[in-house]
Amino acid sequence: MDRRRGAGLPRLVHCPDRFIALAHRLADAAGAVIRPHFRAPLTIESKADRSPVTIADRDAERAIRQLIATAQPDHGIIGEEFEAVKVDAEYVWVIDPIDGTKAFITGLPVFGTLIALAHGGRAILGVIDQPVSGERWIGATGHPCRLDGASAHVRTGTALADAVLYTTGPEHLRGAHGFERLRDAVGLTRYGVDCYATGLLACGLVDLVIERGLKVYDYMALIAVVEAAGGIITDWRGRPLDLTSDGTLLAAGDPALHRAALALLSA
Numbered sequence: 626m627d628r629r630r631g632a633g634l635p636r637l638v639h640c641p642d643r644f645i646a647l648a649h650r651l652a653d654a655a656g657a658v659i660r661p662h663f664r665a666p667l668t669i670e671s672k673a674d675r676s677p678v679t680i681a682d683r684d685a686e687r688a689i690r691q692l693i694a695t696a697q698p699d700h701g702i703i704g705e706e707f708e709a710v711k712v713d714a715e716y717v718w719v720i721d722p723i724d725g726t727k728a729f730i731t732g733l734p735v736f737g738t739l740i741a742l743a744h745g746g747r748a749i750l751g752v753i754d755q756p757v758s759g760e761r762w763i764g765a766t767g768h769p770c771r772l773d774g775a776s777a778h779v780r781t782g783t784a785l786a787d788a789v790l791y792t793t794g795p796e797h798l799r800g801a802h803g804f805e806r807l808r809d810a811v812g813l814t815r816y817g818v819d820c821y822a823t824g825l826l827a828c829g830l831v832d833l834v835i836e837r838g839l840k841v842y843d844y845m846a847l848i849a850v851v852e853a854a855g856g857i858i859t860d861w862r863g864r865p866l867d868l869t870s871d872g873t874l875l876a877a878g879d880p881a882l883h884r885a886a887l888a889l890l891s892a
Contacts, residue, residue: 640742640749640765640849644716647696648740648752648763654692655685655722655738656756663757664732677726682706685722685738693718703868705842717743717868719845725819734758735818741845746868751849753824762824764853772828779856779878780829785885787812788832791822797838803861803890804835810889823847826876827854833886836874837861844874851876857883861890 662681669677686706693702701711704720711717718741723729725736734757742750750765762777764770770777783789788811795816798804808814811833818825820843825831827850836844848866851858857880859865861873875890877883 637747637749637766638744639767644742644750645763645765645768647692648742648750649761650696651689651692651718651720651740652738652752652754652756652761654688655740656754658685658688659723659729659738659756663729663734667730669730677730678706679723679726679730681729682723682726686720689718689720689722689740703841705840715744719743719748719842719868721820721842721846724843725821728817728819735821737820737824739820739842739846741842741849743845743868748845748848748866751846751853753820753827753846753850755821755824760824762827762850762854764827764850766849766853768853770827770850770854772824777828777854779826779851779854780832781855781879783832783879783882785810785882788882789830790814790833790835791818791825791831792816792835793819793822797836801837803892804837806889806892807833807835807886820847823851823876826856826878827851829878832878832882834874834876835886837872839872839874841868841870844870844872847874847876854878859883859887861887863887 659681667679683706686704701714701717703709721739724739729736738754740752753762790811856878858876
């Protein structure tokens, strides 16, 4: 496994309780904005990359940014909908107000608000919040992963042939022969639930999550959630994820399963 890419990065610091409390407030604020728009009439715009965006995406990110600016004005912010600020700060929040906008606009409650805090470029806190179901996963260095306040932990000991694999959609993986080998080797492959699949992995219902073509705000929050739940999450070469990763992702509950999946991806 190639971990040279992580060399020289600062050691992960214990995430202060005050930042965890702030992350909960950020998720609460975003949810309050998003819920009234769910399954309600919406104007849907297309961004330059042809992905959809709504007023719920933008207003939720505005609410998060305002709270961060008030509580931690020295912190940086990287978000999907607006310009990044203070990206060289010691602490940088990385936010996706609605990860899974396509699910959101079609009334499917498997989207989520993603909130991460990076220190020195590496994730020390992550939130996956599903504002309709009320489910919230939160993980942070030095703290166990929690789902709605209860401890969450990955499933281990699953053989590759019995594993459950999730990815957002096969269209994102066209031509990726390594994915095809992995898909054919596992017991069950499912599609289409965006960040929600990683939450399911963190509470032991899914064994593998694979993605490609992600932006930093798509994956940063997932790192701390998976790691705090006892799992492993890397790029397709086995390198730790950080602010500069290449957009590939492989998460697993079990280290041996992760190694087996990596071998198929690189064969």
